[in-house]
Amino acid sequence: MTDTVISVKELRKSYGQVTAVDGLDLEIPRGQMVAILGPNGAGKSTLLNMVLGLLSPDSGTLEVLGGPPKQAVAQGRVGAMLQEADLVEEVTVGELISAVVALYPQGREVGKLLSDTGLTSLRGRRLGKLSGGQKQRVRFALAIAGSPDLYVLDEPTVGLDVESRRDFWREVASLAEMGGTVLFATHYLAEAEAYADRIVLLANGRVVADGSVATIRSMVPFRLVECTLTDPDDGKLSGLPGVTSAELRGERVTLRTTDSDATLFALMAAYPDAHDIDVGGVDLEDAFVTLTHEEN
Ligand SMILES: Nc1ncnc2c1ncn2[C@@H]1O[C@H](COP(=O)(O)OP(=O)(O)OP(=O)(O)O)[C@@H](O)[C@H]1O
Known part of the structure; x- marks a missing residue:
């Protein structure tokens, strides 16, 4: 049995004039x-x-x-949760889930799946009759x-409340612990930071960064120096x-710097009363913005 679950090479897909995926390589x-x-x-x-085999590459x-992909899906080896997938309105949650479970050779036990x-x-x-977040939970169960x-x-996790999100990720983590492979897209960077082993950052249909959260953060050649100053002066600080x-x-100041040592020494000389000083790397959000802007 292969240990590579997804293998993508030089993948391209356009919609008319719009290039959506532009020569992508990925092994998962x-x-x-x-x-x-x-x-x-x-x-x-x-x-x-x-x-998922729903679109064909160019x-x-x-x-x-x-x-x-279509073969893996037909064999019931791929589970999908898509944005705003429609659900039949008339049947009950139990009826739908029981019917779907029965379609699979390794369908889960319905009572346990519901809980x-x-x-x-x-x-x-x-x-x-379900709310948006409840429907999202049904999509996950399916x-x-x-x-x-x-x-x-x-x-x-779009539409899920805080507690449902936490429960959702706990369940996904247990699927991964049991050997499942999980590929998810999100705009919630904190969720990616907390739960992903690996982040693949895309911009304009290309991979601009690929690695652990720490690797992605270290790709940005900036550090942040934060401190509290009495009467900070924007122009003076920008010139350090x-x-x-x-x-x-x-009075709270955040400086982005390419040389945190030099910045810190100059800061202490210019503002001897500087206090509560923190020096650290950028967070994932900063790295995201920097790396995807570079691509543009
Ligand atoms: N059916 C379509 N017809 C034409 N253009 C499309 C179609 N679907 C997507 N696109 C275009 O392809 C590009 C990639 O879209 P895609 O939906 O894959 O991006 P995304 O990263 O999922 O975006 P989002 O974060 O907004 O969901 C965009 O420029 C989009 O406008």
């Missing part, structure tokens, strides 16, 4: 939890739809579980109903060695 091994990040229009959904190769996805109390309710090898989740930008919020 079994058991990895991979977040696909990128600004609006970066090509995330197009990539996921090709992985060129390049794409294999899922060692064969064409794992927080749907037990909604079992008898018609889908048309994605995991067949105990697939690969989970493809497109913005899975290494500083590329200064942000002032009252």
Whole structure:
């Protein structure tokens, strides 16, 4: 059995004049939890739809579980949760989930599936009567109903409240612990930071960064120096060695710098009363903005 779950080489897809995926290479091994990040229009959904066999590439190769995506999906080895997938309104949660579980050779036990996805109390309710977040939980239950090898989740936590999000990620982590491979797209960077083993950052249909959160953060050649000053002066701070930008919020100052040592020495000389000083790397959000802007 192959240990590569997704293998993508030189993948391209355009819609008329718009190039959505532009020569993408990606290998995802079994058991990895991979977040696909990128600004609006970066090509995330197009990539996921090709992985699910819903869209055909224009060129390049794409294999899922060692064969064409449609084959892996037909074998029930891929579970998907798509943005705003429609649900039949008239049937109840229990009826739908039982019917879908029965389609799979390795369908999960319905009662356990309902409790794992927080749907037990909604079992008898018609889908048309569910709230947006409850529908999202049903979509998740459908994605995991067949105990697939690969989970493809497109913005899975949109519409979920704080507690449901936490429960959702706990469940996804347990799927990965049991050897499942998870590929998810999200705009919630904190979720990617907390749960992904690996981040693939897309911009304009290309991979601009690929690695752990720490790797992605270290790709940005800036550090942040934060401190509290009495009477900070924007112009003076921006002129300190290494500083590329200064942000002032009252007396709290954040300096972006390419040379934190030089900045710090100059800062202490210019403002001897500087206190509560923090020096650190950029966070994932800063790295995201910097790396995707460079691409543009
Ligand atoms: N059916 C379509 N017809 C024409 N253009 C499309 C179609 N679907 C997507 N596009 C375009 O392809 C590009 C990539 O879109 P895609 O939906 O893959 O991006 P995304 O990263 O998922 O974006 P978002 O974060 O906004 O969901 C965008 O420029 C988009 O406008």
